[in-house]
Amino acid sequence: MTQTLLFACDLSAENRAAFARAVRLAGEQGARLDVIHVLDPYLPRRVLHDLEEAVVADMQATLTDIREDYALPEPPVLMQTTTGAPYAEIIREAHEREVDMIVLGAHRKRGQPDLVAGTTLARVLRSAPCPVLSVSHTASQGWEEILLPMDFSLTSRHTLRETLRRFPDTRLTLLHAWDIPGERELGSRGDFARWRDREVARLQTQLEAEVERLMAELDDVPEVELVLEQGAPLEVLMRRLRRQPPDLLALGSRGQLGRHSQITESLLAEPHCDIMLCRAW
Template sequence: MNPMNSILAATDFSAPARHAADRAARLAHETGAQLTLMHTVSGRALDELRQWLGAGHAAEAQLLEDAGQQLRKLAEELASTRRVKTQTHLATGPVVTEIEREADAVQASLVVLGARGAGFLRRLVLGTTSERLLKHTHRPVLVVKQTPHEPYRRVLVALDFSPWSVHAIALARRVAPNARLVLLHAFEVPFEGKLRVAGVDTATIEHYRRQAGALATQQLHHIAQQAGLAPGHWDARVIEGDPWQRIVEQEQECDCDLVVLGKHGRSAAEELFLGSVTRSVLTEGSGDVLVSMAGTA
């Protein structure tokens, strides 16, 4: 299991973004990772300012100075309260491009963002900015929705039995090394609707349902073994139904404070944040959401 070496937290100084920065600082303290706190002054905002006031106006320098002061102040607060050394980075330009560039520069093991924000962070989760970010990034992204009060206690890892599944478990253990894991797989009876239309009797369909559940349970235990989880140190949930509904349901029922989701295959990043499962969990779930690509853990 690779260590968590570097964490990048992007902030726009809104309250949700501050919660995300606090969570990033907690994780850095728990894992020994280097924390970088960054803020990006939108290139579009600067262009508009120059359009109105002209290039080189004192207001532009003051805007950057104010942003830098806010960034340094937040970093000092995190260093004091979370006992973690924090470096800062103030950027100007397209927000997603700058996040990617800084993540590459510090070789971030994790990028941390707030679920809501005053500007780009809101768009990051819900709009086209997220599409661009996750279309290109190969790094795990943690979307913080809760005010952090303690380390993650219970983590729900949603598995689809793809090669990504073992990576997802490894990533969950890196981000929440002391949490209990709940491994979830939501299954459906293949072609159930067509079977009913074709007149297949209920008993036969129920037989298929039991078979699908038993096979999924077997696969779940096999993946847990592959990931090196000790028996009795994790919980299994194999449930029939729509994946996102079951994820949200089990997140609440099992009192999980973090959900780990991922995707694999061609165009995985492009599909990931736009997919109905991830979008629905972000919208309907109450816990933080960690999104990963295959191979990043």
């Protein structure tokens, strides 16, 4: 069955990178690309009719420019407009079309996590029936390095499977944040340091065995590197992204954006790379 990617186009200059990535992904995965633009339903009917034609023409012109700029083949494309609340229409279209992925542009208010929760991107992430790709970087090169924060929960396991299924030829790094009780109080004592080193070595062995078991469940998996870093999960991840940003960050979403997901909000407000968020199941 042919895959379908859904790209929500808002016709802005910032949205161009996401459009280019959607075209590239559709071509690489042999998928159909459905491009939609959501119009204000309260516009007069005659205005809407004229606007629909202009919007589709603009999207087609942008597609032509992108293909020429990036030397990309044109995948099967369906361009349409709809009316309503953007986030609700994107989710509805994703359900009705049974799409495999939604592609959106990144959050524009950089460095302001408190403004993320009410955006179209955040609302789509909460209710999307499939992985959502937030694009902030150009599509000039493929995704060769993927970083996946791994806590071995059901959510992160599902994200790992989705990542390997969609991008089997990439280099994948699993990042696990660890912390040892008593580090702040006893870290300078030699006996504690030796105990801590033994505990970390034991943790490394356990997690490597766990990764091996996960990989055994899958076919044709690429080489996977497990990296352990000390600290709180958000601190470890942001430190890694600033020091060594990947091409793509694959992250599991528990559907709590705007309530408890500090990590997701921080990442969307300060994107160091493109981000794919997957459902918990």
